[in-house]
Amino acid sequence: MQIQKSFKDTSGNGTLYLVPTPIGNMQDMTFRAVDTLKTVDLIASEDTRNTKKLLNYFEIDKPQESFHEHNASVKIPGMIEKLHDGLSIAQVSDAGLPSISDPGHDLVKVAIEENIPVVALPGASAGITALIASGISPQPHIFYGFLPRKKNQQIAFFQEKKSYPESQIFYESPFRVADTLGNMLEVYGDRQINLVRELTKIYEEYRRGTISEVLASIEEFPIKGECLIIVDGSDGLEKAESDFDSLSIKEEIESYIEDGDKTNAAIKKTAKRRQLTRQDVYKEYHEIED
CATH class of the missing domain: 3.30.950.10 (Tetrapyrrole methylase, C-terminal domain)
Structure with missing residues (x-):
């Protein structure tokens, strides 16, 4: 069990900030993200060349350290040591939220294990x-x-x-x-x-x-x-196509009901899959004669 006080930490450790960057349009950078990059001690960048363009655009002069999937295992211990020394680090990816399609997640896990505050900033997500x-x-x-x-x-x-x-x-x-x-x-x-x-x-x-x-x-x-x-998510008909072709209308409806559907929903699915009217399927299921 761990409780993190993001902005009232008294351990003496620095903070790991997860800072989102624009996914295309520079104007999507938030005020808070810019301010955070201006105040941290170090920026851990997926690609320092890409991040340098961002820093130049917002006139931010902070040191960077390369941090990507090929060097993460080597870099993480040093970054954790810096955070224990009280330095703050902002981790950024080339675009969007960090820690999704980059090694930021590994750094986050170790920081949490070491009781270092991890603060995520909201921002662009493709x-x-x-x-x-x-x-x-x-x-x-x-x-x-x-x-x-x-x-x-x-x-x-x-x-x-x-x-x-x-x-x-x-x-x-x-x-x-x-x-x-x-x-x-x-x-x-x-x-x-x-x-x-x-x-x-x-x-x-x-x-x-x-x-x-x-x-x-x-x-x-x-x-x-x-x-x-x-x-679009499945409407359940993929299963019907593969599993229900040999069943009668009543058996198909009962199979949907066994899977958790209400009777009316099961009738509707069966009618749609078989390209029949709902009324005809309803009559067949309830054995109603014309």
């Missing part, structure tokens, strides 16, 4: 920013980040996730996005998605539609720039 403008249900949702690159691994990943009811958020390279959507279409079926590129930048674009529609648009207008994919 996945959530795209989600709320997608038109796809924002809650519940699951953020997955980058997908496996190899086709067989990606197919296996989608097979595991296809029945999840939550909206899903993925990052993907513009060079792989067409292949990824093809694999997704094969496993998920033709769901509603958003393909978002160049978020917060001048060429920001949302392509909203079914997977097949978005794939067709890529063939006509190829994707350039950083992109992410928002996918």
Whole structure:
């Protein structure tokens, strides 16, 4: 059990600040984030060259130390020592919230183990920013980040996730996005998605539609720039397609009910999957004759 007093720490340790940076538009930097970078003793940067552009833009003159996935294990002990000496450190990634797709999480874990305060600042997040403008249900949702690159691994990943009811958020390279959507279409079926590129930048674009529609648009207008994919959650019909084809209408409805659906919801699902009217399925289930 540990209780952290973020701004009333009396241990003498420094503080590890997790500072979000813009995902494209420099004006998305918060006042608090700028002030924090101006007051810390050291900035731990995923790429010091990228962070230097940010620091120059906001006229911040603070020392940086390279901190990325290839040197994290070597760098963490020294940073923890500095924090124990009372120095404050701001950890930043190249874009967005740190500690998600970079080694910041490892530093956070060790800092917590060492009773060093860890303070997160709110700010830009590509996945959530795209989600709320997608038109796809924002809650519940699951953020997955980058997908496996190899086709067989990606197919296996989608097979595991296809029945999840939550909206899903993925990052993907513009060079792989067409292949990824093809694999997704094969496993998920033709769901509603958003393909978002160049978020917060001048060429920001949302392509909203079914997977097949978005794939067709890529063939006509190829994707350039950083992109992410928002996918509608499962409505439960994927399971029906694979498991219920040999069942009668009544057996299919009862199977949905066993899985937790209410009777009316199960009837509606069955009607949709079989492309029948809800009234006909209702009569069949309740054995009502015309």
